[in-house]
Amino acid sequence: MKKKIFTQDYYKNFPGYPSKERLAKARVVVIECVQDIPCNPCETICPRKAIVVGKPITNLPRLIEENCTGCGRCIPICPGLAVFVVNNNYNDKESTISLPYEFLPLPEKGEEVIALNREGEKVCRAKVISVLDPEKNNRTAVITIAVPKEYSGEVRGIRLIRKNP
Template sequence: MLNSTGVPDKDQVVSRFFDEKILSSYKAIIECYEDIPCNPCATSCPVSAITIAPDIHAQPVVDPSVCTGCSICVTSCPGLAIMLATVKKDKARFKIPYEMNESFEKGTEVHAINRSGEIIGVAKVLNVSNYPHQLKTRLITVEVDASLLHDFITIRGIQHG
């Protein structure tokens, strides 16, 4: 599916997530499905929670018992392939990288979008962070229904009127 459409199938996506007990706190979810020579995620992690081995072409693997959910790797990845996720009761929260010009206000509702670019529900914007060292990449915290845990990937503004 990834090779023909560029969109990972559900099994591929689920394989990159952790179970809900582990996701009781924010953990890095890395959707880097290609064997490419890249490693800023691993070199930027302050606690060495990401392993790329045996060489730089290997896909990154997160040790969730070490990951603190600090989000440094999210804004360090040039491919926007990392987000943080956590689940509490019926809500899932994500911290996603965002480089589009569209701006979002804390507290507003936006479209929740899946990996095919389709609207799948509503997401509430909880926070928007800008980083001086990453001028183009904002970190946006959103909340969606927990049923969207493996489908949600990004947000889009709701056009009114």
């Protein structure tokens, strides 16, 4: 059996991953960027300067937790699809995850979908809470789903359940 390396514990070691305390407090961005490449759109778009790449531009993005409101403007701008917003205070049993989505058709609000881990494997079922697809996002929709709290650090994608007509 293949050993999984892309787990929540792996990403916790990078500067874009929020602390356990911050994740428990309120909605916050989770940056799972692990490549030293010249890239900084997340830093540029953040209105609160909560994401810092600095110089050189190949630095990994660093999260300034106290500045982040979890607005999500950084989600669709990331060319690596490595930015998410997690809200562990959605309700008593569920967390929400806002994630980038570049497939068609788009899911619909209220639809049930399959929540996937970083390797594309099924984790659980999820409910679509919102679908944002403004033209300014250049065809990267932001889908917010509700999942059981215990999966908020594991779920990073979705698959539609719909049957083809």
